[in-house]
Amino acid sequence: MSYVHPVVGVPPPAFNVVAPSTAGTKDLQGMPGTAGSLALRVLQFGFAAIALSVMASISDFQTVTAFCYLVVGTGLQSLWSLSMAALDGYALLLKRSIRRSSLVTLFAVGDWLCATLTLAAGCSTAGITVLLARDLDQCGPNDCSKLQASVALTFLAWFLSSCSFFFSFWVMATS
Amino acid sequence: MSYVHPVVGVPPPAFNVVAPSTAGTKDLQGMPGTAGSLALRVLQFGFAAIALSVMASISDFQTVTAFCYLVVGTGLQSLWSLSMAALDGYALLLKRSIRRSSLVTLFAVGDWLCATLTLAAGCSTAGITVLLARDLDQCGPNDCSKLQASVALTFLAWFLSSCSFFFSFWVMATS
Numbered sequence: 001m002s003y004v005h006p007v008v009g010v011p012p013p014a015f016n017v018v019a020p021s022t023a024g025t026k027d028l029q030g031m032p033g034t035a036g037s038l039a040l041r042v043l044q045f046g047f048a049a050i051a052l053s054v055m056a057s058i059s060d061f062q063t064v065t066a067f068c069y070l071v072v073g074t075g076l077q078s079l080w081s082l083s084m085a086a087l088d089g090y091a092l093l094l095k096r097s098i099r100r101s102s103l104v105t106l107f108a109v110g111d112w113l114c115a116t117l118t119l120a121a122g123c124s125t126a127g128i129t130v131l132l133a134r135d136l137d138q139c140g141p142n143d144c145s146k147l148q149a150s151v152a153l154t155f156l157a158w159f160l161s162s163c164s165f166f167f168s169f170w171v172m173a174t175s
Numbered sequence: 176m177s178y179v180h181p182v183v184g185v186p187p188p189a190f191n192v193v194a195p196s197t198a199g200t201k202d203l204q205g206m207p208g209t210a211g212s213l214a215l216r217v218l219q220f221g222f223a224a225i226a227l228s229v230m231a232s233i234s235d236f237q238t239v240t241a242f243c244y245l246v247v248g249t250g251l252q253s254l255w256s257l258s259m260a261a262l263d264g265y266a267l268l269l270k271r272s273i274r275r276s277s278l279v280t281l282f283a284v285g286d287w288l289c290a291t292l293t294l295a296a297g298c299s300t301a302g303i304t305v306l307l308a309r310d311l312d313q314c315g316p317n318d319c320s321k322l323q324a325s326v327a328l329t330f331l332a333w334f335l336s337s338c339s340f341f342f343s344f345w346v347m348a349t350s
Contacts, residue, residue, distance in 0.1 A: 064310050066302035116294070123295045124302030127241040131303055135239050169341075173348035 030167040032084075032107055033091035033098045037167065041085035044160045048077040048118065051153035055125075058143045066124040067147075070154060073121030077157055080114045084164070104172045111165035115158055122154035205342040207259075207282055208266035208273045212342065216260035219335045223252040223293065226328035230300075233318045241299040242322075245329060248296030252332055255289045259339070279347045286340035290333055297329035 029036025052074040061067040084107070091098045098104075129147040133139045204211030227249040236242040259282070266273045304322040308314045 065305045119291070119294060120298040123298035124305075127299030127302040128306055130240045130299075131306075166344075169344060170348050173345050 028167070030163060031099070031171050032104060032168060033088060033096075035092060037164065038085055038088040038092060040160050040164050041081045041088055044081035044157050044164070045078050045085060047153045047157035047160065048074040048081060051150045051157060052078065054146050054150040054153065058146050064128065066121075066128050070121040070125045070150065073117045074154055074157065077114050077118045077161060080110055081157075081161070084110075099171055099175060101172075101175055104168060104175060108165065108168040108172045111161060111168050115161040115165050118154060118158040118161055122151055122158055125154070126151045203342070205338060206274070206346050207279060207343060208263060208271075210267060212339065213260055213263040213267060215335050215339050216256045216263055219256035219332050219339070220253050220260060222328045222332035222335065223249040223256060226325045226332060227253065229321050229325040229328065233321050239303065241296075241303050245296040245300045245325065248292045249329055249332065252289050252293045252336060255285055256332075256336070259285075274346055274350060276347075276350055279343060279350060283340065283343040283347045286336060286343050290336040290340050293329060293333040293336055297326055297333055300329070301326045 027034065030040060031037060052071055055061055055067055055070050055074070058067070061071070087098060090096065125147065129144065129151055132147075133144050202209065205215060206212060227246055230236055230242055230245050230249070233242070236246070262273060265271065300322065304319065304326055307322075308319050
């Protein structure tokens with residue numbers, strides 16, 4: 001089959017033109033709008049929400065600024081992950097694309113901010129937990145096991161949030 | 176001017192084909208091998224090295240794990256930034272390209288690890304500094320101003336390291 005058609009003012013294309021690199025990575029699991037991304041979001045939400053609940057169950061957590069910050073940080077992470085999970089579910093159910101340039105930029109910025117806040121919250125609480133458990137050896141009255149569990153869950157939420165950020169940023173850079 | 180030529184088995188190209196976005200961002204300041212990147216590296220090294228020195232000048236910093244971790248974290252950040260500054264200087268002086276795929280992947284991974292370690296070090300020390308200065312009001316004997324200066328400098332080093340990571344990751348994704 002062959003066509004003969006006029007092309008006005010445009011030279012014939014070179015033979016070594018390479019397709020944009022996005023074509024091969026279009027459906028990589030974990031990118032926005034895939035089942036992998038939905039799984040990441042649900043796990044992030046789960047870990048962040050449990051970390052928040054464990055911290056909130058310590059009776060005098062309000063007396064330490066870093067513990068309050070962990071509650072705020074994991075709370076924001078939970079809300080963001082839940083919203084993104086809803087968006088991924090919408091994209092999967094209705095088979096719509098959510099990889100428009102402006103949307104993907106918003107995902108990348110939001111993921112970076114949330115991952116940074118969550119890591120900061122986990123580390124500031126971890127610093128105090130290690131101070132109490134190891135440096136001062138005052139773990140009896142301070143619910144150290146709850147603190148350690150809350151920090152570990154926050155780090156898990158941060159790690160998964162970082163994965164989502166990498167996927168969003170990759171799609172942003174290659175779209 | 177018009178051409179008439181046969182095209183075998185290939186439909187005519189769409190009119191809204193956009194050139195790949197990498198072409199325009201080839202020499203964006205901050206990308207590996209540019210003067211902007213060299214400036215970022217020198218500043219990262221400076222902030223991390225001063226943060227380390229300020230922390231090391233506190234007489235009993237070894238008694239708190241988080242403070243030792245800040246010294247290790249900013250030490251690693253300084254070494255990484257100095258090595259990258261040397262590489263940028265080499266690329267600029269000899270006009271060599273250091274944007275090979277494997278090298279840029281190494282830069283992106285190294286920058287991410289260093290930025291994460293530095294943020295973690297800054298936040299764990301910040302948690303304890305706020306505990307001492309605000310929650311327990313025990314700032315007299317604890318060199319709080321030095322702690323605050325060290326945390327602020329560590330955050331500056333982290334922010335600049337994050338900028339380098341964004342540039343490296345962008346080049347990695349688009350190359």
